[in-house]
Amino acid sequence: xxxxxxxxxxxxxxxxxxxxxxxxxxxxxxxxxxxxxxxxxxxxxxxxxxxxxxxxxxxxxxxxxxxxxxxxxxxxxxxxxxxxxxxxxxxxxxxxxxxxxxxxxxxxxxxxxxxxxxxxxxxxxxxxxxxxxxxxxxxxxxxxxxxxxxxxxxxxxxxxxxxxxxxxxxxxxxxxxxxxxxxxxxxxxxxxxxxxxxxxxxxxxxxxxxxxxxxxxxxxxxxxxxxxxxxxxxxxxxxxxxxxxxxxxxxxxxxxxxxxxxxxxxxxxxxxxxxxxxxxxxxxxxxxxxxxxxxxxxxxxxxxxxxxxxxxxxxxxxxxxxxxxxxxxxxxxxxxxxxxxxxxxxxxxxxxxxxxxxxxxxxxxxxxxxxx
Amino acid sequence: xxxxxxxxxxxxxxxxxxxxxxxxxxxxxxxxxxxxxxxxxxxxxxxxxxxxxxxxxxxxxxxxxxxxxxxxxxxxxxxxxxxxxxxxxxxxxxxxxxxxxxxxxxxxxxxxxxxxxxxxxxxxxxxxxxxxxxxxxxxxxxxxxxxxxxxxxxxxxxxxxxxxxxxxxxxxxxxxxxxxxxxxxxxxxxxxxxxxxxxxxxxxxxxxxxxxxxxxxxxxxxxxxxxxxxxxxxxxxxxxxxxxxxxxxxxxxxxxxxxxxxxxxxxxxxxxxxxxxxxxxxxxxxxxxxxxxxxxxxxxxxxxxxxxxxxxxxxxxxxxxxxxxxxxxxxxxxxxxxxxxxxxxxxxxxxxxxxxxxxxxxxxxxxxxxxx
Numbered sequence: 001x002x003x004x005x006x007x008x009x010x011x012x013x014x015x016x017x018x019x020x021x022x023x024x025x026x027x028x029x030x031x032x033x034x035x036x037x038x039x040x041x042x043x044x045x046x047x048x049x050x051x052x053x054x055x056x057x058x059x060x061x062x063x064x065x066x067x068x069x070x071x072x073x074x075x076x077x078x079x080x081x082x083x084x085x086x087x088x089x090x091x092x093x094x095x096x097x098x099x100x101x102x103x104x105x106x107x108x109x110x111x112x113x114x115x116x117x118x119x120x121x122x123x124x125x126x127x128x129x130x131x132x133x134x135x136x137x138x139x140x141x142x143x144x145x146x147x148x149x150x151x152x153x154x155x156x157x158x159x160x161x162x163x164x165x166x167x168x169x170x171x172x173x174x175x176x177x178x179x180x181x182x183x184x185x186x187x188x189x190x191x192x193x194x195x196x197x198x199x200x201x202x203x204x205x206x207x208x209x210x211x212x213x214x215x216x217x218x219x220x221x222x223x224x225x226x227x228x229x230x231x232x233x234x235x236x237x238x239x240x241x242x243x244x245x246x247x248x249x250x251x252x253x254x255x256x257x258x259x260x261x262x263x264x265x266x267x268x269x270x271x272x273x274x275x276x277x278x279x280x281x282x283x284x285x286x287x288x289x290x291x292x293x294x295x296x297x298x299x300x301x302x303x304x305x306x307x308x309x310x311x312x313x314x315x316x317x318x319x320x321x322x323x324x325x326x327x328x329x330x331x332x333x334x335x336x337x338x339x340x341x342x343x344x345x346x347x348x349x350x351x352x353x354x355x356x357x358x359x360x361x362x363x364x365x366x367x368x369x370x371x372x
Numbered sequence: 373x374x375x376x377x378x379x380x381x382x383x384x385x386x387x388x389x390x391x392x393x394x395x396x397x398x399x400x401x402x403x404x405x406x407x408x409x410x411x412x413x414x415x416x417x418x419x420x421x422x423x424x425x426x427x428x429x430x431x432x433x434x435x436x437x438x439x440x441x442x443x444x445x446x447x448x449x450x451x452x453x454x455x456x457x458x459x460x461x462x463x464x465x466x467x468x469x470x471x472x473x474x475x476x477x478x479x480x481x482x483x484x485x486x487x488x489x490x491x492x493x494x495x496x497x498x499x500x501x502x503x504x505x506x507x508x509x510x511x512x513x514x515x516x517x518x519x520x521x522x523x524x525x526x527x528x529x530x531x532x533x534x535x536x537x538x539x540x541x542x543x544x545x546x547x548x549x550x551x552x553x554x555x556x557x558x559x560x561x562x563x564x565x566x567x568x569x570x571x572x573x574x575x576x577x578x579x580x581x582x583x584x585x586x587x588x589x590x591x592x593x594x595x596x597x598x599x600x601x602x603x604x605x606x607x608x609x610x611x612x613x614x615x616x617x618x619x620x621x622x623x624x625x626x627x628x629x630x631x632x633x634x635x636x637x638x639x640x641x642x643x644x645x646x647x648x649x650x651x652x653x654x655x656x657x658x659x660x661x662x663x664x665x666x667x668x669x670x671x672x673x674x675x676x677x678x679x680x681x682x683x684x685x686x687x688x689x690x691x692x693x694x695x696x697x698x699x700x701x702x703x704x705x706x707x708x709x710x711x712x713x714x715x716x717x718x719x720x721x722x723x724x725x726x727x728x729x730x731x732x733x734x735x736x737x738x739x740x741x742x743x744x
Contacts, residue, residue, distance in 0.1 A: 196568035
């Protein structure tokens with residue numbers, strides 16, 4: 001992984017007290033923008049990325065040279081129309097695309113943090129990103145939008161900063177990580193920690209990489225992003241470049257080859273310790289508990305207009321967990337819309353070419369923008 | 373793992389041609405029996421175990437010193453009543469509880485097989501076990517019963533030996549491993565192969581054990597055995613012996629501690645290469661393809677009475693896949709009953725104390741036995 005110098009960095013000078021109790025300051029927040037901020041500064045959308053995303057939302061990611069992770073949704077005339085809106089996205093703290101994370105050096109010791117990096121939370125992530133508003137002199141965002149862990153940040157953001165966004169779009173997410181969610185994340189962490197090269201997180205100092213463990217973690221996560229039906233339709237029992245079973249342990253089936261490929265390309269763009277830290281932040285996320293068991297209280301100070309989106313085949317953050325957010329908003333008479341999009345593509349639906357979703361998101365944003 | 377000398381072994385002298393093309397003979401099949409074979413020899417039930425099971429169905433397993441894997445269902449006055457029936461169960465070939473498997477020595481080279489062991493199939497497993505009938509001079513079994521991979525063996529057995537069982541009880545299984553099933557198994561295999569100690573399967577010769585990889589594989593599988601709802605009800609976000617989050621990577625949550633424990637105890641009783649071979653056999657299982665796309669043809673030669681059982685919260689082998697077996701049987705006018713048992717315990721329901729299931733199984737067997 002080669003984090004190039006052309007990454008945009010905002011150095012956050014103001015001290016940020018983390019949930020773990022430690023305070024950080026003078027730390028880098030890497031970000032990217034798309035479109036132009038208008039004169040009124042009322043067209044800004046803060047997009048939050050998911051577990052393995054980064055600030056390069058659309059177009060070609062200058063580091064990986066591949067399409068940005070939300071190229072279907074963000075761009076000129078797309079759902080989040082960059083001809084109209086100014087899109088900002090920051091790499092989360094704890095990440096590995098330029099923002100302050102475990103692969104950085106500890107200025108006090110001049111050693112790479114590794115697992116000495118403080119454990120961060122979704123709350124810490126959004127409290128770092130709020131600084132982007134000052135940086136761009138934006139008083140109020142037109143929208144905060146994100147899917148999966150991005151959706152968790154959306155919920156935390158509007159809870160922390162109730163007057164900083166006009167519209168709020170949490171997608172395919174949850175207000176509290178479930179036991180099954182934690183279980184899959186723990187599986188990934190154990191896969192990494194089991195890698196001989198992980199060396200208790202000191203691999204960068206040792207010039208080794210726990211690629212095998214990180215690859216297994218990615219494979220595990222990837223299965224959860226797709227639906228059983230989607231996998232069956234796409235792969236079923238199709239064989240990989242062979243006419244018959246080979247009676248060995250090579251990838252006989254296309255699904256095996258696909259997973260191995262997903263694992264192998266992931267390790268080129270992601271840091272294993274960042275994977276540990278970000279999954280930990282997700283597991284710690286419990287907005288319900290933050291408000292003593294009453295999720296409604298998280299939103300009672302905001303007048304923002306919410307639009308919650310879920311997908312029929314998402315079994316990682318199923319519709320019911322998205323509906324729980326809607327129920328909490330309804331309970332306080334908040335302005336909230338909800339749609340469950342029919343899709344066989346599982347949790348990944350929000351990242352993929354799912355026309356009903358893309359149209360729905362565009363309509364909500366564009367109609368809401370006309371009203372401001 | 374210490375496979376003791378008191379394990380009962382049937383040496384299969386007759387050559388067995390495996391699906392991979394190789395022929396094996398003079399190989400050990402480890403088995404156990406419960407109850408007594410009656411004079412008419414008409415009260416025998418062949419039970420097939422699942423992926424990580426073994427021949428020690430009930431009572432205390434003499435090797436692990438823990439309860440047998442089906443202690444809820446098998447025993448005096450239980451669903452499979454050992455006061456009434458003679459229960460036989462064999463360790464599958466490829467396994468690690470005494471039957472011919474990858475931890476055995478190759479007599480030709482005097483070296484431990486490791487991954488030189490031939491890849492075996494569900495078909496090979498049942499073709500090895502048919503020899504138990506000759507051994508006990510049983511002409512026809514009263515029943516063949518099994519859950520999960522045990523159910524696959526049930527289906528394969530009656531397809532291969534249509535006149536060798538009066539009743540047939542496949543539980544929580546499938547006629548063809550799905551892409552998602554293969555994906556989870558491949559994840560487990562990759563976790564093992566990623567372990568530095570696996571050494572291309574030669575760990576026993578090297579006096580090392582890929583315990584970390586095998587443990588991760590077990591954790592992955594274990595998640596699939598439980599339902600999302602069951603996990604939430606049992607663990608939710610409960611903390612493990614602490615009042616608050618510790619902002620580290622130890623097991624903060626009970627679900628993390630539980631999974632780590634499941635992984636750690638598993639490696640004491642299971643062989644990593646056996647895990648590779650048995651998951652491969654499951655992935656290769658496709659009874660539909662064996663009969664050119666028409667599952668009904670697998671059963672057209674038998675007059676056996678079928679009873680198919682599924683569980684509402686089983687997402688590994690969901691009800692629909694069990695119903696597909698019923699549909700194939702109905703299409704040829706076979707004698708088939710079906711029940712979907714309501715349970716939040718996921719795929720593991722068949723192994724657990726699920727009274728509706730245990731009663732239903734008992735009623736089917738006992739009523740059917742009265743009719744013979």
